[in-house]
Amino acid sequence: MTDFTTWDILRNLLLAARWTVLLSLVSFIGGSLVGVALLFARIGKSGGGRAFVKAYVEIFQGTPLLMQLFLTFFGLGLFGIDVPAWLAAGLALILWSAAFLTEIWRGCVESVAKGQWEASSSLGMGYLQQMRWVILPQALRVAVPPTVGFSVQVVKGTALTSIIGFVELSKAGTMVTNATFEPFTVYGFVALIYFCLCWPLSKSSQILERKLNVAHRNH
Amino acid sequence: MSLIEITEVKKRFGDNEVLKGINIDVAPGEVIAIIGKSGSGKSTLLRCINGLETIDEGSISVAGAQLLPDELHLKALRLKVGMIFQGFNLFPHLTAGRNVMLSQMVVKKTPKAEAEGMAKKMLERVGLAHKFDAYPDQLSGGQQQRVAIARALAMQPIALLCDEITSALDPELVNEVLSVVKELASEGMTLLMVTHEMRFARDVCSRVVFMHQGRVHEIGPPEKVFANPATPELKQFLGVIH
Amino acid sequence: MNYAFDFGWLFDYWPVLVKGILITVELTLVGGILGVSLGIACAWARALGPRWLGAIVATYVELIRNTPFLIQLFFIFFGLPALGVRMGELEAANLAMVINLGAYGCEIIRAGIQATPRGQFEAGASLGMSRIQTFWYVVLVPALQRIWPALSSQIVIVMLGSAAVSQIAAEDLTFAANFIQSRSFRAFESYFVATLIYLALAIGLRQLLRGLGWTIFPRRAAR
Ligand SMILES: Nc1ncnc2c1ncn2[C@@H]1O[C@H](COP(=O)(O)OP(=O)(O)OP(=O)(O)O)[C@@H](O)[C@H]1O
Ligand SMILES: [Mg+2]
Numbered sequence: 001m002t003d004f005t006t007w008d009i010l011r012n013l014l015l016a017a018r019w020t021v022l023l024s025l026v027s028f029i030g031g032s033l034v035g036v037a038l039l040f041a042r043i044g045k046s047g048g049g050r051a052f053v054k055a056y057v058e059i060f061q062g063t064p065l066l067m068q069l070f071l072t073f074f075g076l077g078l079f080g081i082d083v084p085a086w087l088a089a090g091l092a093l094i095l096w097s098a099a100f101l102t103e104i105w106r107g108c109v110e111s112v113a114k115g116q117w118e119a120s121s122s123l124g125m126g127y128l129q130q131m132r133w134v135i136l137p138q139a140l141r142v143a144v145p146p147t148v149g150f151s152v153q154v155v156k157g158t159a160l161t162s163i164i165g166f167v168e169l170s171k172a173g174t175m176v177t178n179a180t181f182e183p184f185t186v187y188g189f190v191a192l193i194y195f196c197l198c199w200p201l202s203k204s205s206q207i208l209e210r211k212l213n214v215a216h217r218n219h
Numbered sequence: 220m221s222l223i224e225i226t227e228v229k230k231r232f233g234d235n236e237v238l239k240g241i242n243i244d245v246a247p248g249e250v251i252a253i254i255g256k257s258g259s260g261k262s263t264l265l266r267c268i269n270g271l272e273t274i275d276e277g278s279i280s281v282a283g284a285q286l287l288p289d290e291l292h293l294k295a296l297r298l299k300v301g302m303i304f305q306g307f308n309l310f311p312h313l314t315a316g317r318n319v320m321l322s323q324m325v326v327k328k329t330p331k332a333e334a335e336g337m338a339k340k341m342l343e344r345v346g347l348a349h350k351f352d353a354y355p356d357q358l359s360g361g362q363q364q365r366v367a368i369a370r371a372l373a374m375q376p377i378a379l380l381c382d383e384i385t386s387a388l389d390p391e392l393v394n395e396v397l398s399v400v401k402e403l404a405s406e407g408m409t410l411l412m413v414t415h416e417m418r419f420a421r422d423v424c425s426r427v428v429f430m431h432q433g434r435v436h437e438i439g440p441p442e443k444v445f446a447n448p449a450t451p452e453l454k455q456f457l458g459v460i461h
Numbered sequence: 462m463n464y465a466f467d468f469g470w471l472f473d474y475w476p477v478l479v480k481g482i483l484i485t486v487e488l489t490l491v492g493g494i495l496g497v498s499l500g501i502a503c504a505w506a507r508a509l510g511p512r513w514l515g516a517i518v519a520t521y522v523e524l525i526r527n528t529p530f531l532i533q534l535f536f537i538f539f540g541l542p543a544l545g546v547r548m549g550e551l552e553a554a555n556l557a558m559v560i561n562l563g564a565y566g567c568e569i570i571r572a573g574i575q576a577t578p579r580g581q582f583e584a585g586a587s588l589g590m591s592r593i594q595t596f597w598y599v600v601l602v603p604a605l606q607r608i609w610p611a612l613s614s615q616i617v618i619v620m621l622g623s624a625a626v627s628q629i630a631a632e633d634l635t636f637a638a639n640f641i642q643s644r645s646f647r648a649f650e651s652y653f654v655a656t657l658i659y660l661a662l663a664i665g666l667r668q669l670l671r672g673l674g675w676t677i678f679p680r681r682a683a684r
Contacts, residue, residue: 062617062663063656064624066635070652078464078649119308119367122269123322123374124297126290133325137312152527159529163628170531183539191528191536198527 004180010189016172017193023168024155024197026090031097031154038102043109045127053102060099066160068092073164089161097154104150108143109135145212149205152198159194169193220283222247222378222409223268223300228277230263237263239433240277245378250410252420252441255430256456261413264430265380268411269302282377294326301371305383307363309355315342315366316351319373327374334373341369345399361392365399372403379403381412417457421445429453470645471654474637481637482658484551488633489620489666492558496619497612499559500566504604505596507567508574518567525564531625533557538629554626554633562619569611573604606678613670617663624659634658 038056041049060068072095073088112135120130162171173190177183221244230238237260245251253261266272268279270286270293279286281299286292310318319338323329329337342348345365355363364384371379381400385393397419404410404423414420420427420441427444429437431452437444448454471478506518525533537560538553548556577600585595605612627635638655642648 059660062621062660064621064635064659066624066627067638067652067656067659070638071649071656074648074652113308115304115306115308116310118271119302119304119310120322121271121293122297122302123370124294124326125322126294129325133321134310138310141312156527156529159531160625162531163625170529170535173532173535177539182543183535184541184543187532187536187540191524191532194528194532195524199523202523202527 004176004182006185009176009180009182009186012176013169013172013186013189013193016167017169017197019166019168020155020158020170020194021197023086023089023093023158023161023166024151027093027097027158028151028154030090030094031101034094034098035101035105038098039105039109042102042106057099057103060096061103065092065096065157066163068096069160069164085161085164085166088164089158089166093154093157093161096157097150100150100153101147104146105139105143108139108146111142112138142212145205145209148201148208152201152205155197155201156194220247221245222249222282223411224278224280225264225268226278228264228267228279229275230260230267230272231275237433238267238274241433241435243428243435243438245409245411247377247409248407249426250404250424251412251426251428252424253411253413253428253430254415254417254420254456255436259430260433261430262382265302265382265411265413269300269380270296271302298326298374299376300378300380301374301376302380303364303367303371303382303384305386307355307360307367307387309363309366309370311355314352314354315347315358315369318355318366319370322370323373337373338369341373342366344372344402345369346395359392360388361395364388364396368396368399368403378409378411381410381414383413383415385414385416417445429456431456466650467647468650468654470641470647470650474641474645477637477640478634478654478658481632481634481655482662484632484636485620485623485634485662488551488554488558488623488626488631489616489662491555492562492619492623493616495555495559496562497566497616499563500570500612501601503563503567504570504574505601507571509592509596509600522564522567525561526568530557530561530622531628533561534625534629550626550629550631553629554623554631557626558619558623561622562615565615565619566612569608569615570601570604572611573608574600576607577604602678606674609670609674609678613667613674616670617666620666621659621663 038053042053044050069088069092072092073083073085076083076088076091116134116138117130120134125133158168159170162168162174165171167175169190173186177186180186223243223245225241225243225245228238228241229236241264243251253264255261263272267274268281268286270288273288274286281296284292284295284299286296309315310321313321316335316338319341320331320334323334323337324331339348339351342351345368347362347365347369350358350362350366355366358366367384368379384400385396388396393416397416400410400412401419401423412424424441426438427441428435429444429448429452437448437450437453444453445457448457503518503522506514507522510518534553534557537557538548538550541547581599581603582595585599590598623633624635626633627639630636634655638651642651645651
């Protein structure tokens with residue numbers, strides 16, 4: 001047990017990082033799907049739908065992700081199901097991501113100039129046609145950089161799932177530390193792996209953002 | 220018979236009554252200039268005719284059909300009346316050609332080939348056939364406005380509403396847009412245009428409407444309105460302009 | 462689902478909750494004030510400081526923004542003692558929050574500074590102000606005013622993120638909820654109550670920061 005080489009440490013952490021990646025992907029994709037549904041309710045015409053999404057976003061952005069994980073974990077438990085940690089982790093992260101993505105995308109839709117709605121109205125298009133052909137294509141372009149930027153938050157958010165017992169990179173870090181008694185090295189490596197996952201995403205978000213701004217200035 | 224009948228139209232924004240009972244009848248083929256001070260309600264009037272704002276009282280009918288605020292009636296109206304905006308409002312993610320094709324295909328369900336043919340014809344008409352594949356940000360303001368005109372024309376409207384369509388343009392680009400409008404007028408298109416181009420109004424329009432504080436303050440042929448203003452408000456307005 | 466909700470334990474355990482709330486508030490206060498100060502210093506270094514300092518700060522900012530708060534916390538609390546740097550849970554929690562907010566604050570404030578028109582620097586200089594004075598009055602205050610909403614949201618995010626400090630046994634609100642659920646066996650209810658308190662704290666903090674913005678930047682309030 002005590003003869004962990006640095007390579008052993010790194011190998012164990014990298015193996016666990018696969019779960020971090022998988023959980024991030026599931027959360028981001030799931031969150032996007034739920035987020036799209038919420039977005040349509042938020043910008044739609046039904047007052048009830050709009051109020052619901054507003055409250056949803058307020059709650060998920062106004063409480064700690066850790067609490068959401070606990071409540072999902074123990075809340076599912078109330079139904080008498082023995083909840084595996086991955087299920088609670090995935091579900092909570094999906095709902096949490098959806099709240100943030102919806103809010104980001106709503107901003108993008110609202111950033112489309114009012115004149116675009118008016119021009120397409122005056123050409124006889126209905127609400128859905130305007131959305132499909134005029135508003136969403138433009139909103140989508142602006143949405144890419146902040147959406148990529150948010151994916152970094154998702155990757156970092158998965159670290160908290162270690163607390164409800166999902167074995168991913170952070171949890172593996174704690175386990176390896178307990179076996180090696182080398183917290184400095186182990187958490188250093190853990191941080192480094194997270195950095196390698198997140199930094200390319202952050203950077204591409206920045207680059208995309210800059211490109212978009214340049215394109216805008218050319219108008 | 221008049222093509223557009225505006226009867227006792229009133230429009231409020233909260234407590235602010237912007238249109239206080241407007242009456243105008245527009246005959247087919249007429250070209251009407253709407254002039255007046257900033258805030259007198261010119262844009263609001265055009266927007267009401269196009270159903271972008273709902274009116275509080277009175278009625279508007281186009282080609283005998285009453286303007287009602289439900290989706291079906293609005294769509295029918297907008298197929299008959301096109302609108303051109305001060306800020307062009309081209310769709311920036313589509314080429315000039317696609318801008319002209321989109322509403323034909325989406326609203327009228329015109330087959331693509333046919334819509335494309337129409338788009339080419341309309342761009343040709345505004346002198347921009349060679350810009351079919353250019354994106355709006357590759358065009359000058361004057362060219363963008365001409366594409367916007369082509370886009371409205373492609374829906375084959377019986378009347379066009381133009382709200383200060385040259386105000387956002389550099390002076391040297393104003394004429395290329397006005398000459399397109401003049402061409403349309405001579406072909407018999409019915410036009411209602413808010414404009415600050417007094418010379419253009421005098422030369423091209425059949426009637427001039429002077430709006431003041433939400434009312435039609437004076438209306439008449441340009442010779443009369445410009446040469447013999449009857450009210451002190453119009454006199455003052457024309458004095459300020461010249 | 463045949464589960465009877467029971468909030469009777471609240472009666473026995475409310476002092477634990479109150480203590481937890483106070484610690485979360487303390488962490489947020491210290492983290493907020495020192496974190497924003499650090500953010501200002503870093504933004505200065507990146508925007509106007511010497512190049513080498515700017516590079517160091519940029520590295521720090523990237524490192525913090527691309528790793529989870531939980532790992533930063535573990536590194537400080539469990540890792541640093543290997544270098545002989547030892548501290549209690551609360552100090553570690555405070556330090557982690559300051560470092561975290563400092564990095565995000567730096568980027569937010571820097572964006573505000575970059576939006577300051579160039580001419581403002583020269584105007585300040587031409588009035589005979591020193592570089593520091595120019596930075597403070599001409600650059601920083603308008604920049605802060607511009608980005609105050611973004612900075613406020615970040616402070617709220619850091620407050621909510623502080624729930625993780627329970628993992629190094631800092632006795633914050635989440636720690637209290639953990640403690641209560643382990644005694645009362647009412648896990649869902651404990652966390653539910655804690656969540657509601659966090660929500661109230663977040664809403665309150667947001668209002669507080671908005672009010673603070675109005676007092677610090679009265680020009681905006683007038684509008
Ligand atoms: N959406 C709106 N909500 C509230 N008030 C409005 C709205 N649109 C216009 N108004 C008000 O209605 C009045 C008339 O506006 P309108 O745009 O019709 O004037 P205008 O004659 O076109 O002026 P300009 O020459 O400046 O374009 C103004 O006082 C304006 O503030
Ligand atoms: Mg106007």
